[in-house]
Amino acid sequence: MMTSEEILRVVNKGLESLAYDRKPTSLYEPIRYVLSLGGKRIRPVLMLLSYNLFKEHPEEILMPALGLETYHNYTLLHDDLMDNADVRRGQPTVHKKWDANTAILSGDSMLVLAYQRVAQCDNAHLAQVLDLFTETALEIGEGQQFDMDFETRNDVEEEEYIEMIRLKTSVLLACALKMGALLGDASQEDADLLYRFGEKIGLAFQLQDDLLDVYGDPKVFGKAIGGDITSNKKTYMLINAVNRANAEQRAELMRWIEAKQFDRAEKVAAVTRLYDEIGIRQLCEEKINCYFEQGKQLLEKVNVPAERKEVLRQYTNAMMHREK
Template sequence: MLVLKEIQNMVNDFISSLPYDRKPESLYNPIKYVLSMGGKRIRPVLMLLAYNLYKDDAERILMPAVALETYHNYTLLHDDLMDNADMRRGKPTVHRKWDANTAILSGDTMLVVAYQRMAQCDPDKLEPVLGLFTETALEIGEGQQYDMDFETRTDVTEDEYIEMIRLKTSVLLACALKIGAILADASSADADNLYKFGEKLGLAFQLQDDLLDVYGDPSVFGKEIGGDIVCNKKTYMLINACLRADESKRAELVRWITADTFDRDEKVGAVTAIYNEIGIRELCEQKINACFDEANAYLAKVSVDDARKEPLRQFINDMMHRKN
């Protein structure tokens, strides 16, 4: 059984060694660039950790594991273009380093490359693996569209938000874990419990991202805090602040949300102060902990020895206690 660090190093080494032999280089260089930026490699690591619950030869599934990382980074490449973002992981985004047309075409090619890599799994597992991967890709697109739709709505409910982040974030983690289980010949019950574990874990991660965007340490978080507040992103915290605020605080929130011009720091400070007065931080922390507890309950149902679950538990605990 591999330990966590060995799996993480295996993923990074494999990604850095991938050849790109097709032409033109101008199409494939942005793909290499995006995948070379690093990141936590959460999705391929989760796939390998799920496989590692049952088998000791995780190197066999590195290509389909990296397919998920390729797909994830394709979504980030297009997200950056849609958001007109300048930086990703401290480096210029593809549409800034090259141009928007390159970002579109290289992103589209990246999606195809992700499928090509996923198809290199065991032939007898190809149908269930590609079926789950395709369903997940559709759901992520749906989640992204909901997120865009929410930007122009003022009546987004907590349940709608939770469903949006389930689609946009959670299902890819769940997919990673279930594919790892399928490739390791796990029982269908174990594969389903690992999927549900991933769903709940993804909700906890995204809610924690929402929290860190307001309450994180900028020197650790890697960017200015308050970005969600500045762009009126309908997060769990903003939705609940609007629901729970008294009339005067709700009026102040609406004033900030509808303001065309404002001082960034003043807006972030004022909205954060309202969150503090209502207890929104504590509410969000309670929801995170509830999702994490539900995730662990599903993991407990997976029928392998606790010792084999330890690398997976270590990884999720590290992620849940991260500061960025």
């Protein structure tokens, strides 16, 4: 069994050694740039850890795992363009470093490269792997559209939000785990359990992101706290604050949501104070723990010896105890 640190080194080395020898260079350079910016590499690591539950030598499925990482970074490239974000992982985004047209076209090519890389697996599993990847990619687009639709709505329900983050975030973690299991010749039952495990972990992970955006340490978090509050992003926290507020609290919340002109620090402080009064932090932490516990129970049911699951268990524990 490999440790998660060893697997991460294999993933990073693999990404560094990917060849971009097609022309024109101006199309492929932004792709190389995006994949060189670092990141936690959670999806390929989960895929290799999942494979390693059932088989040794997870490096044998490295290329499809790099395909998932390529796909994930493609979605970030286009997200940054849609959000008009200037910085990603401390570096200029592609549309800032180059321009919007480059971001669109290089992103399109990145999606095709992702498919090419995912397809580099043995023929026995190819159809299943591509079906899973295609369904996942469609769902992520659906999740992004729901997220965009929510921007113009003030009546988003908690269930709708959870489904949106399931599509936008969870299904790719779930896909990584199931793909690793399939390539490791796991039973259909174990592959499905690992998919559902990934869904629950993904929901907990995204809700933790929402929490850190309000209550994280800006020095550790890597960006200014309160971005979701400033942009009125319909998060689990805002939705529940609106639904659980008394009349006075709701009126103040709506004033901040509807304000066209405001001092950023003042708005973040005021909305955070309302969250504290309404008990939103505790509510969110309870929901995170609930999903995490459900995930752990699903992992327990996977039919491999407990000691083989230890590396994956420790890795997902570390994902849940982060500050950024």
